[in-house]
Amino acid sequence: MSEIIVSTPVTEDIAVLFDKHGLARKTVVLFDENTRKLIGNQILDSLDRQGFIWKELVIPARETSKSFRTAMKLYTEMIEAHVDRGWNLLAVGGGVVGDLGGFVAASFYRGIPVIQLPTTLLAMTDSAIGGKVAINHPLGKNLIGFFHMPQLVLIDPAWLNTLPEREIYAGMAEVVKYGFIADRQFLSYLDEHFDEIVAVKDPYVTYAIRTSAMIKADVVEKDFKEESGLRATLNFGHTFGHGLEKLADYRHIRHGEAVALGMVCALILSEMLGTITEEELQQGLNVLSRFKFRKGLVEKHFKVHPAQKILESMHSDKKKVDSALRFVLLDGLGKAFLHRETLDDELITGAIEKAKTFC
Ligand SMILES: NC(=O)c1ccc[n+]([C@@H]2O[C@H](COP(=O)([O-])OP(=O)(O)OC[C@H]3O[C@@H](n4cnc5c(N)ncnc54)[C@H](O)[C@@H]3O)[C@@H](O)[C@H]2O)c1
Ligand SMILES: [Zn+2]
Structure with missing residues (x-):
């Protein structure tokens, strides 16, 4: 099962947690436009301080981002940045970022670890937990996906102050x-x-x-x-x-x-x-x-x-x-x-x- 941590600020000791779970300090950080603006710098600065190599990706903040089109765009950016099997993916956002990020992680190079950093109340209590990740199909929501358990779920309730x-x-x-x-x-x-x-x-x-x-x-x-x-x-x-x-x-x-x-x-x-x-x-x-x-x-x-x-x-x-x-x-x-x-x-x-x- 995933370890679930609830604390403020939750990224302070992220390197220690990564070490504990055998996760490399090489991370794709996925945001939506809102979470990038609100907490992006705070998270990326924290990764810098703790010796991470990271690649930042940002998607539009809407349900339609849960699509093959967006996933393909992310794969391309990751391949171009030389992300490989040794990396992992940090999904920073609500259920949209968590579901799409989990989907991309589950499929990229046949699967890299995903770490969920949920920022909505729904994601903190529901979508980031349990490993269901998916994109939508024109014929129905969440029809294409995987069971891909997050290695870690990092929850900082203070992020809700802007929700x-x-x-x-x-x-x-x-x-x-x-x-x-x-x-x-x-x-x-x-x-x-x-x-x-x-x-x-x-x-x-x-x-x-x-x-x-x-x-x-x-x-x-x-x-x-x-x-x-x-x-x-x-x-x-x-x-x-x-x-x-x-x-x-x-x-x-x-x-x-x-x-x-x-x-x-x-x-x-x-x-x-x-x-x-x-x-x-x-x-x-x-x-x-x-x-x-x-x-x-x-x-x-x-x-x-x-x-x-x-x-x-x-x-x-x-x-x-x-x-x-x-x-x-x-x-x-x-x-x-x-x-x-x-x-x-x-x-x-x-x-x-x-x-x-x-x-
Ligand atoms: N995988 C699962 O088990 C599971 C379970 C339930 C829902 N879901 C999926 O979750 C999605 C809905 O997730 P959601 O309700 O989190 O919506 P969302 O991801 O669209 O987020 C809602 C809005 O809040 C913004 N936001 C996020 N964090 C913020 C913050 N801290 N401060 C200010 N704004 C912030 C987002 O940018 C977005 O505009 C749906 O796609 C649904 O299918 C998945
Ligand atoms: Zn529900």
């Missing part, structure tokens, strides 16, 4: 998800300290990141290739969420926003099926009621759609060939399971309609 509020909330959806699926006490902690965490206040934010990262790493360790159904529980709220993202063309709603709304639906569905009590439903909804959305977003990208349309979108988004939708439900707060039986459409649309009255 726009909307991105903090988007990441917070995954954080809350971990409470729902794996740790009831953590869920209570999040309920109590939600405001401090979204304001990036310590020790709350560091604790929330560390706990989330550990929960994800633990799930991944037990079910790396998503075979037993355990890793699939990380998709709590996602079946509904993906339907909303697709209806918004993956552009007008952030993944985390869709997941937050999806978790409302999934909680209600769990209560309808009797796997959580009404009281647990209320507790869960209480945490989710703290999410802030842009004005009009919930109306325009959730409430306006008939439940049947959302259901159809959930079906069309599926990557699997079989026609049944799979839902992750809760078995009480803090425990999740993959519901393997097909559910009636009326039940699903019923949960969506009920969720609309809450949101």
